[in-house]
Amino acid sequence: MxxxxxxxxxxxxxxxxxxxxxxxxxxxxxxxxxxxxxxxxxxxxxxxxxxxxxxxxxxxxxxxxxxxxxxxxxxxxxxxxxxxxxxxxxxxxxxxxxxxxxxxxxSTGSDVARLEDEIFAVGRLVQANPELRDALSDPARSRDDKSALISGLLGDKVLPATIALVQQSLSGSHRTVTVALASYQKVAAEVRGQGVATVRVAQPLAQAERDRLAAALAGTYGREVHLNVIVDRDVIGGIRVEIGDDVIDGTVSTRLDEAGRKLAG
The missing domain is CATH 1.10.520 (Peroxidase; domain 1)
Incomplete structure (x- = not known):
């Protein structure tokens, strides 16, 4: 905000x-x-x-x-x-x-990192599931009905704070549920004095790779950075990092596109 x-x-x-x-x-x-x-x-x-x-x-x-x-x-x-x-x-x-x-x-105490991960995961779930996305955005369904759907879906699998934030995302204060959740995750990161980076890769990162990337970004931006890692089949290889307005694109697909443009030119 x-x-x-x-x-x-x-x-x-x-x-x-x-x-x-x-x-x-x-x-x-x-x-x-x-x-x-x-x-x-x-x-x-x-x-x-x-x-x-x-x-x-x-x-x-x-x-x-x-x-x-x-x-x-x-x-x-x-x-x-x-x-x-x-x-x-x-x-x-x-x-x-x-x-x-x-x-x-x-309210989550030392579980803030878990909260960030859960909010991100729910946002990805909504994006990837058209039926769920439609159900949560359906104006014919009451907010109580949508909240019950969220409670039934998440149950005791996530922190109480995660359910509270997902339910608040239904208030209509943001353009969509996923936009609201992204905003809430940024607030969570700010409470911890962190930034948030969205990382797109072709294959899941090993923990050691995540740690090295987080350390490199922390050195660049002067504060710790929470990583949202997305495995994206369009990446092919390499890595793309979005943090704030900055984009660091070292993916194979991007390099191929650039090579193709040079050849066409």
């Missing part, structure tokens, strides 16, 4: 109120719920982001609406958020959702 100006400052202030420990899974779910509420209620969103209304008054209004419905910790985050000035009304629910993602990531 990219916020600028007043919204960036508001997000930072709200993030300061986010607890580092406790029942962070509950905090995440509560922030997701408030985010959905503010996004779906234009009147509430307008009041909560109205720069002409004192921050304390807006915080008190949200407390009156939410007290007893969400945890005290989540309520503190929401109060801190609505007390700030936002550049655009839509930034508030987006910020609350991202703070919920941060809370969900923190």
């Amino acid at each position: 990219m916020m600028r100006g007043a919204s960036a400052d508001a997000y930072a202030a709200a993030a300061e109120a986010l607890p580092a420990s406790g029942d962070l899974g509950r905090v995440a779910q509560d922030l997701f719920g408030v985010s959905d509420l503010v996004r779906s209620e234009p009147g509430l969103r307008r009041v909560a982001t109205d720069a002409s209304v004192p921050g304390a008054a807006k915080a008190e209004l949200l407390r009156s609406v939410l007290t007893g419905k969400v945890s005290t910790e989540a309520l503190d985050v929401v109060s801190a958020a609505v007390s700030q000035r936002w550049s655009a009304g839509r930034d508030l629910p987006d910020a609350l959702e991202e703070l919920g993602v941060v809370a969900a990531v923190r």
Whole structure:
């Protein structure tokens, strides 16, 4: 999520109120719920982001609406958020959702790397399965129905935080479920102070190869890098790495294409 100006400052202030420990899974779910509420209620969103209304008054209004419905910790985050000035009304629910993602990531403790891998794997599963993708994007199906589908599919195979994030991806705040999951994985990496690299190879990488690649990218970008490895039959050989806006393409298929263009020219 990219916020600028007043919204960036508001997000930072709200993030300061986010607890580092406790029942962070509950905090995440509560922030997701408030985010959905503010996004779906234009009147509430307008009041909560109205720069002409004192921050304390807006915080008190949200407390009156939410007290007893969400945890005290989540309520503190929401109060801190609505007390700030936002550049655009839509930034508030987006910020609350991202703070919920941060809370969900923190809830996993030392399992953050596993969470990143699971989110990526679910995203790949949705992409590769047209029936599942259609079911999750079908406007005729309720969100509860889609959530039940996710719970039945993932069950106890993944972390509770993974299920929570996949279910939140159904909220419609992102263009597609897979776009939402990719965004959530980036947040998880940022919580760990990492970058995320998508690596396309012809054959699975051995652990030693993964470690060498991760170390090389860390040296280049100045921080640890989490690898999303995709075995792609179109690669033929070599490796293609995408990290942020950078693309490092050393695949055989690319070199063949370049040679063909030179010959044609």
